[in-house]
Amino acid sequence: MIDTVTGPGTLPFAVQLKALTDLEGRYQPKLSGLRIIESASDNGLRMTSRLRDLEVKDLLTLSRFFGFSSETFSLAISLLDRFLSVMKIQPKHLSCVGLCCFYIAVKSSEENKNIPLANDLIRISQNRFTVSDMMRMEKIIIEKLNWKVKAPTALRFLRLFHSYVQEQLGADSEKKLSLERLETQLKACHCSFVFSKMKPSLLAMALLRLEVEDQRDPEERDQLSEAMESLQKLLTIRDGDLVCVRELVGKCLAEYSTAKCSRPNSQRLRWTISGRTARQLKHSYYKITHLPTIPESAC
Template sequence: MTPRLRDFEVKDLLSLTRFFGYSAETFSLAVSLLDRFLSVMKIQPKHLSCVGLCCFYIAVKSSEEEKSVPAAGDLIRISQNRFTASDMMRMEKIILEKLYWRVRAPTALHFLRLFHSFVLQQLDTDSKKSLTIERLEAQLKACHCSFAFTKIKPSLLALAILALEVQDQGLCELTESQETLQLQTHVKGGDLVCVRALVGKCLTEYSTTKCSKPSNRKLRWIISGRTARQLKRSYYKIAHLPTIPEAASLSFENRNEVITS
């Protein structure tokens, strides 16, 4: 198992999230489950796709409405994997047991939304428009696709993303609010500076054309007519990632999700 393989798997999960039109909570929880499991278990690369899809399936069942949850067999076909639904059920049980059935652990997205809601109260109307949660969530998704953040506490990652955006936007009035959040989350100043720099580097690399971006293109043609007839029509409503406003220094472009400076 390598960091590169892990990142490829997370990008596949992001493609599935977009394909089904699932929420950011589902994707963030799936990544959290995957990283938590990989931190306590050593697995062979050939098992990674099964582990990743099971984490995604657990997240879907925990975050989405019951009517939006696909059958395991359908999910396997759509993700183009070759293991069986029985394999998936066995792996799901292993994952849950190793994580002590703690599915709904706080994620970076959970903290990011809390922090954003807190600092938003300190801003005027014009400043609120520039510090949007959609932009912050899009940046978090880019960070989720990098192995470098797997060992960082969710609260620290969320605060670092917010701090970088506050810095880029020049919102000096949020300095006191940021310090308050830092104290409440017991984040050291040195740690915040380091992770903030790491986030900035990640977003810069993500903006390059050389970076492999998640794509749902292959999911549009690989499904056979027979499979398509078995699936609900709602599965085919592709939902794109929220675009980051161009008013700031970084933005996602179209479906390739390229962040440009």
Template sequence: MIEQVTGAGVLPFTVQLKALLDQEARYQPKLCGLRIIESAPENGLRMTVKLRDFQVQDLLSLTQFFGFSLETFSLTVSLLNRFLAVMKIQPKHLACVGLCCFYIAVKTSEEEKSVPLASDLLRISQNRFTVHDMMRMEKIILEKLYWKVKAPTALHFLRFFHALIQEQLDAESKRILNIERLEAQLKACHCSFTFTKIKPSLLALSLLALEIEDEHECEPVPALREALDALRESLTVKAGDLVCVRELVAKCLAEYASTKCLKPNGQRLRWMISGRTARQLKHSYYKIAHLPTIPEYAC
């Protein structure tokens, strides 16, 4: 995957950022395709926003069932968004597309020994297509995306920005920005179609802005605000645009916290597997780690 590092002896921040932004522009989903999905009626005949979001929630469940990393989930969402933006798929094919995007991400991000067999993946996910269907769909996805898999995701930017800001803070202030909390928030955002049209760098910046501006208003840290402003200027993001996306993030997280919201992978899953598969699975596979409640920190 794409890695960024900070500290002495590495490329300057501006060089690393430019390289990431150049890649980001090439991997952004096509807006025209996303708008077609956004405008589709809920009649079961066309791909819709709701179907996409349900599929991502299922993929998050699958990611956590296997104990795969957030990098794998973020890349899965990136691949799915990009493919949906270039292909008008029928709802009946969505599960196959989603599982293939997941499988591509797993083979890209995880260690080879952790990659499950396609047949086991099919059995565990309870999908009714075949391994041959998967292989055929995987080839279509890769061809339509020109075999460009390793896209810079919002997670890459979030960790990159977080590490940069932490370098500028004292030991006491470093505890304010909790990366685990920010990553949990990013999971919720990935499950919302709203953010498919927003650049990963801006989404990452908005998550940091919400944490700095809203969550710690009663404990202002000038260094945090200065670092955020410097990042915004480096990204050439207008202050008004950042405020708008920050509000979208706040709305998404508020809906996630609501008892009326179907939280990402909050549904209970029943996995139908054979005895042979059960013996092959790791013990940790049976511990389904649901998307945790985003922790609240008092001032």
């Protein structure tokens, strides 16, 4: 039976937080496996962090093409990192693994009417494997992850933390801390392998902390800082850990804002779509909006 994590719903914040933090460790990628990927030489024979990042960017582009939710993308990356950390795969199999993780996330998070056919997904992403290949790979992925699919992602923590700050400061907090902007920043972080080794809750906290420090109004910054300190105590996160991850997030977003950086979703796949597939796709699929640019001031 597939192990799933239910949505936060209307439970009290403390209950939601405990439920997610208790499960967080069960869904973490295996650190030893990630270190092997990190240390691998980029010779085309072994899985590397660079190849992983390229695959994540392709999945982000595909997610935007279909108009899937941020939760679907975050879950797909969680599945991908967890599988790569327990299985030594060859680079030639990465596209199949990535697309299968993506499809599992789609079927777990999206409404049935929005789920594309596997064959159409293969065709649109321009992969050459078959639906049978995908079915076999999906089975392997789910079994290797012990049927634990719907993980407590960094996005879920980010949304929960944002709602906590809103409760502390009132409705005006939404104007000070844009959830849409924070989710955009998180997607940029997902495209960097370094954050695969971090707890989702810590990454979400670091994103919020960096955004709070970027507030120009001293009074607003102080109010937000108080709420963040209260949240940090609830999570028992050490100052040193938060500062370290915050600096990495800042560096990632700074690189993202430069012209040299391949910004998430700025790449365009060359779609190959049959007439039948084109007729089945929703009109919104063709209205691809770019991932909002993160201003340099945010970094």
